Amino acid sequence: MTTLDAKVPAGPIDNKWTGHRFDSKLVNPANKRKYEIIIIGTGLAGASAAASLGELGYNVTVFTYHDSPRRAHSIAAQGGINAAKNYANDGDSVFRLFYDTVKGGDYRSREANVYRLAEVSNEIIDQCAAQGVPFAREYGGLLDNRSFGGAQVSRTFYARGQTGQQLLLGAYQALARQVALGSVKLYNRTEMLEVVTHDGRAVGVVVRDLVTGEISSHSAHAVVLATGGYSNVFYLSTMAMSSNVTAAWRAHRKGAFFANPCFTQIHPTCIPVHGDFQSKLTLMSESLRNDGRIWVPKSADDGRPANDIPEEDRDYYLERIYPSFGNLAPRDIASRAAMRMIEEDRGVGPLKNGVYLDFSDAINRLGKDVIEARYGNLFEMYERITDENPYEVPMRIYPAPHYTMGGLWVDYNLMTNVPGLYAIGEANFSDHGANRLGASALMQGLADGYFVVPYTIADYLADWLNIDPLATDHEAFQEAEEEVSGRLEKLLSINGSRTVDSFHKELGHIMIDKCGLARSKEGLEEALDRIPRLRNEFWSNVRVPGTDDTYNTELAKAARVADYFELAELMCRDALEREESCGGHFRVEHQTDEGEAKRDDEDQAHVSAWEWNGYGEAHTHHKEPLTFDYVALAQRSYK
């Protein structure tokens, strides 16, 4: 086990980023065009990075498996994006946003990174407004704000219920401008299947054209992964259907450490599962908790319809247990509270797997029009799925996997431990510790892409001036291509009797059951026994139809599920070794008398970064110790 160096600059926290930018090497404007940079992914992080690096003059090549960069999973974010503008004049500041984010992450994130995030948050809003993102406005024409979980100030900027869509379109349009100018080359419907390294550095990637099946190599001075999160390891989640871990996992297998894989977020407000055939879960934005009140019946198995249950028989449990934050308690806390209600048989709905989110008070107080203006599109979405009208009957909601705080380990420069390989956005582990606060993923994706990586990458590139990228006929690329085509051929040749989805579903069940909202030593050990057996069955009994020279969704899915098996195992191992409860990671063995998460700051105040040692071999566990100089470690309390 080695101790990792995060390369955090010295000096007071509010001067680290400025000082670091001054100390870093620069690439002069005329030299920028001598560099090739590959970016994988066109979500908020990838599109903003590609546009910004293109504007600076680098030669950028960007890949996405989507048919257009505009469709990345980021498009689905509903609620909003945080910034420390203090426009609401309610006491916000960079320091408070930093403080809330470190505390919200249950003290498992790196202070210096979080501070930088809070610092650049304001510039993000300026940038997006200048691009024409149609943020919500007050009548005077200035920007409107709302509050999100885990904060007592209004710092969330939004564009109706479609904030992610509008921010992504802003970044996509900036990217489109660079594509038109020729500084960025874009490959759509193209999936990266291998990172190529040489002499310990990242030198390029191997990709596959999803339409023709053609496999090709691309080389560069640096590779940036902006490939999103891995919640689909649970099969059912709020992630887009094709979101997957493959890019990050392939990088991991090439030496990049995977950090805190067990830190996953289960979001409290999703529409409950309705049947076996279900393919995906739908989020109801956390912003609804601004006006909706969460409750369950006081007594178990109360069979009455919601509107027949009188006030005195309702338990507004979040308001009761967490009076100061009430319905805006952070996600991990709200999710576990809902789970406890359902375990007490107080769940509602046909499958008794939900809790109510009730707008009747808000509608009485503010009028239906106001509620409709705030959440109309979410209410419609809910009605389409459930056939129930939330203006009249309370919504039913339940926690669902939603976000992954874990990801590739990166240093302060957002570089992985493999030189030349960067990870940004949800794909890295950096800023959210053990729990992400609402409206801060959009902030992080855009911070990384617009304002961090365009600076930090120069420091690495400066040393490679006038050195061409490795030629793609080099054997490092040939080997990687063979590895990719071999893997796909193997998947097509098994011709077993089970579909890819049937394996994915079974894996998802194990994961949600044993490594979901609550985890125990026993459960995790059981999962660690079952996952490898399922993986072996997959490799001998999966049926992948079709060929590799046409569009073949099943083949693409099979390759992704294969990687999920390996990730799932690592998640369970990480959860087993993290002998504490913190944020989204709740070990039943470690809880307070009141059933809240109990951290162990003596032994566990570190990032766990795992090193791949080969297929079927145990990973090596590295640790990055975390120190808290500005936010005092404390038991998180939202009471």
Place this chain on the structure above:
Amino acid sequence: MDLTLKVWRQNGPDKPGEFKEYEAKGISEEASFLEMLDIVNERIVESGGVPIEFDHDCREGICGTCGVMINGHPHGNQKGTATCQLHMRKFNDGDRIVIEPWRATGMPVVQDLIVDRSALDRIIEAGGYISVDTGGTPDANLIPVPKEAADASMDAAACIGCAACIAACPNSAGQLFTAAKLAHLNLLPQGQPERYDRTIAMVEKMEEFFGSCTNHGECEEACPKSISINNIAFMNRDYLVAKFKDRRKAGQT
């Protein structure tokens, strides 16, 4: 419920296509339309066949990836609803459902129900942005935007780029898509400096791929986000003004 599907199958861009029939038995009313297709595909794979390819991703009506013709209607006939948000409770037991890809020369079939919509990216690349580089932008509140303008801009910006409007149009016109992006940007103060150049560039790029608008109004009807056809009038007006300005500029030089 039990259904019969008649689905367009085409094994690649340059291959001939044909309709094939599939039985979809025992489908739950709670299933979404795409979940129904998932079930059919699982059965096809289990019985040794090659599943039906269709595009989809978010399955909540926001990414614009999904979209097929259902009984002749883009995204089916529930108003303001993308294919992925359709639920089987809107169909009846025993229904026969015809499923086809979008049809337009500017959007060739890739495989089965999947089409190539990259023409839409080309239209955005022609001018669907505000030219600001990263960094150095003024404080966001220095650019006040009247609430009405912000709201109207957002209404247009809600377009998900699915191309149902083009599929619905008898002329395969790309007007609603293009007009929605123009309205999003041209209604905002930030969009003014490039307003007329943007309009000309995007309209002319659009015409390279798609047919012309003869006011059928099918596009608005088909749009899963109910984007208003008024945006097209706004675009046409800006285009005329732009052309006029262009001539004036030419006269000055």
